[in-house]
Amino acid sequence: MDFRPHDLLWLDRPDAFVPAGGRPACLDGEGPVWLDGAWLARAPLVVRREAVISDRVPVGARGLRRNQRCAGYAWAGALVRHVSPAMLAQRVADDGARFASAAVDLPCVAALLALASRLNALGLEWGPAGGVGFWLASELPVLSPTSDLDLLVRAHARLDPAVIAVLNTLQESAPCRLDIQIDTGVGGFALSEYAAGAGRVLLKTARGPLLLADPWTALEAA
Incomplete structure (x- = not known):
């Protein structure tokens, strides 16, 4: 499967x-190891934007705090579950009421619930990424009232200016x-950056x- x-x-x-560089573990800023077997049994890895080598998938691990990040690789043969941002958007569409209570204390979740129908109306492939996507997929407590909402829109053809x-x-x-x-x-x-019309x-x-x-020229060249 392509990720x-x-x-x-x-x-x-x-x-x-396997952490990048062969380090035995990634440490947070205070020293204790957070990336252990118990965490990896619960938390998903996030596919990174890097050229794939053999059967290694470039991924990143994240912990509960913002400073807990570790780039590495996952063996493709050991992957047992896959969730895309678009699948998470569908989950919100199908069962948005389930997340309504969390939206009271988390503006990022409230924003997602409020925007979902408007994004769906555009007919785009989209979904939550970042901390909100991680939270939706794992239900691990990685969000706070100040968390951002990151959205991903996949557009392999040039989007209309409208x-x-x-x-x-x-x-x-x-x-x-x-x-x-x-x-x-x-x-x-x-x-x-694109909407600002700064040139490049x-x-x-x-x-x-x-x-x-024009960022779509790279697709045309490929």
């Missing part, structure tokens, strides 16, 4: 995750900090960043 950046993956055994304008309006009027990333299939870029935008690809006036 895409921001997809969430679970392992059948903790040792199938759609860009609607997305930008949603981003500017959200009740919390909202960051929308557009994924072209070759790389990802920030909607806010930074497209993050598996082989490094590119500065482009």
